[in-house]
Amino acid sequence: MPWEFRSDCPIYAQLIEKIEQKICSGVYPPGTKLPPVRDLAQEAAVNPNTMQRALARLEDVGLLYTHRTSGRFVTEDTDLIRQLKNRLVQEHIRDFLEKMRQLGFGREEILAAISRIMEESKDE
Template sequence: MAQPFNPSVPIYQQLCERIKNKIIRGELKIGERLPSVRDLAIESEVNPNTVQRAYRELEESGIVEKKRGQGTFVTQEPDILQHMREQQKINHIRFFVTEMCEMGFSEAEMLDGLRDYLEKKEDNV
């Protein structure tokens, strides 16, 4: 069964995020071939055109490269992947901070909460 999609965000964007996260986690390595459009469409239970759009977005940003007759591959440019990793980190931090501010937490409360969480997380590992 495919991982569910958020109905308020376009599916192709969610596929892009999932692929980026796989690269960041090391599930997809530099130069590794991505699943074919058809295979990912079946796996994700989406239309192949949606996967094609996600691959096109990733290609335009330089994260993946299309090789004619061979498929789509993670770029071999470490600088592009490092930039993507930093951008993903900033996006997640921005989301976290925005949500916390909307709930009325101060910067100090957020930092204290993060420190407490990370300390407890280390104890439970």
């Protein structure tokens, strides 16, 4: 299945997000070798040059590194991965809070709703 993309922002930026998610969730654990650009591009159904650009950006920030002959790997720097997790969690929660505010919920209401819903979905 091709990956899903939103229409409002560049594809390479969305590729970065998706690969970050995979690193964060452990689909790509620290030190794993990534598939070749072409295979990744094919899996996502995106242009190989666009995929290449996304991977290069992730290399710039250190989340990926290239080993001259053997390919591209996920960083083994667990601090860096922890920072990534922190950043993603902040981004998602800020988005969520913004939406709740737009719906007119206050701080206490949001917290109450979160604990109630988490309690309700415990058994699932």
